[in-house]
Amino acid sequence: MSIKGNVHTHIFTKDTIPGEIYFGRHELSKGAMKIVRWILSWVEKNGLPDDIEELISIAEKVLPLFGVDDEWKRLKQLVKMYYMSVPEILDLYEKKILPGAGIEEMCILIPNFPGDFTHSAVDIICAAAKGREAFKVFAPLAFVERDDVFGVKYYPALEGPPDAVTDEFKKAADLNKPVSSHQSPGGVRNAKFPVSLAKKYNQPGRWMDALERYPIRVCLDHVGGRNAFVSWLTDGMFRPGVNWSFDNMMRSYDGIEYPGKVYFDVAFHEKQTNSDYRKAIANLTGHWNNRGMFGNDEPLSDVQGSMKEASGWFRNVWGVDGVNSANDTYKEFLYGCK
Numbered sequence: 001m002s003i004k005g006n007v008h009t010h011i012f013t014k015d016t017i018p019g020e021i022y023f024g025r026h027e028l029s030k031g032a033m034k035i036v037r038w039i040l041s042w043v044e045k046n047g048l049p050d051d052i053e054e055l056i057s058i059a060e061k062v063l064p065l066f067g068v069d070d071e072w073k074r075l076k077q078l079v080k081m082y083y084m085s086v087p088e089i090l091d092l093y094e095k096k097i098l099p100g101a102g103i104e105e106m107c108i109l110i111p112n113f114p115g116d117f118t119h120s121a122v123d124i125i126c127a128a129a130k131g132r133e134a135f136k137v138f139a140p141l142a143f144v145e146r147d148d149v150f151g152v153k154y155y156p157a158l159e160g161p162p163d164a165v166t167d168e169f170k171k172a173a174d175l176n177k178p179v180s181s182h183q184s185p186g187g188v189r190n191a192k193f194p195v196s197l198a199k200k201y202n203q204p205g206r207w208m209d210a211l212e213r214y215p216i217r218v219c220l221d222h223v224g225g226r227n228a229f230v231s232w233l234t235d236g237m238f239r240p241g242v243n244w245s246f247d248n249m250m251r252s253y254d255g256i257e258y259p260g261k262v263y264f265d266v267a268f269h270e271k272q273t274n275s276d277y278r279k280a281i282a283n284l285t286g287h288w289n290n291r292g293m294f295g296n297d298e299p300l301s302d303v304q305g306s307m308k309e310a311s312g313w314f315r316n317v318w319g320v321d322g323v324n325s326a327n328d329t330y331k332e333f334l335y336g337c338k
């Protein structure tokens with residue numbers, strides 16, 4: 001059963017992401033962060049070896065000092081990709097990773113990192129993806145009018161809340177381009193925003209103004225994180241339509257009452273095969289139906305499992321009907337029609 005698309009992936013290489021931000025995620029252990037920093041500074045001092053495998057074997061000699069044996073198996077893939085060129089990475093996805101996972105295509109989301117870096121990242125990734133049908137590039141709002149940019153990636157904790165730039169989304173609506181927005185309490189943030197402010201900006205309700213004004217399609221990434229999603233759908237602690245902003249958004253912005261419509265992806269929902277997650281998926285009803293898509297936050301998710309494993313969990317837990325519905329939803333999100 002083929003999955004039409006992975007709606008949430010990134011290309012994080014030395015050419016497309018500032019080094020000081022890379023790997024700055026809480027999913028990595030302290031030991032893993034230390035080995036990553038050790039590798040970055042080793043390359044800065046000694047230069048990059050011609051063969052990345054050589055760098056990997058140098059790092060493996062000092063691994064016992066950092067105590068990350070198990071984690072290393074997965075971390076290794078992230079490190080290799082960081083030093084690969086973008087065309088090399090796209091080749092790897094096109095020929096090996098996507099077919100291996102039974103997925104037809106992937107949306108590459110480019111966050112708006114501070115400074116000049118983003119412009120060159122967009123140029124590099126768009127150039128490399130050009131003419132390759134398996135890739136759809138989502139770039140920050142400033143790039144929405146480019147023909148090689150398929151959709152918008154918005155990151156409230158990096159660039160401010162969407163309601164501060166509501167009218168900018170008119171362009172996305174006019175061009176019929178979808179929007180993917182980071183929407184969980186955590187994740188990277190701009191150093192100028194304190195954590196509490198970043199959390200407020202990441203609230204899905206900040207999308208209301210744009211959704212009430214323009215016919216935009218917005219994927220609320222991560223659905224607020226695995227725990228909130230599962231808890232809402234299983235333990236009855238929330239009152240539907242009253243006290244979980246995600247449910248309010250799903251209920252209100254379905255493209256009927258207002259022109260805008262929201263969707264969600266399950267990126268970085270670990271332990272999908274656990275019984276609580278299965279129960280949550282079984283409880284998806286009403287306005288939650290036909291709005292969810294597969295995404296895994298590749299390659300960051302490699303610390304918990306490969307894209308193949310993630311697509312396996314998704315098939316397993318969502319079932320044939322769920323995957324078919326996610327495929328239809330993916331097409332609707334991308335193109336605006338079923």
Ligand SMILES: [Zn+2]
Pocket residue numbers: 008010109297
């Ligand atoms: Zn992501």
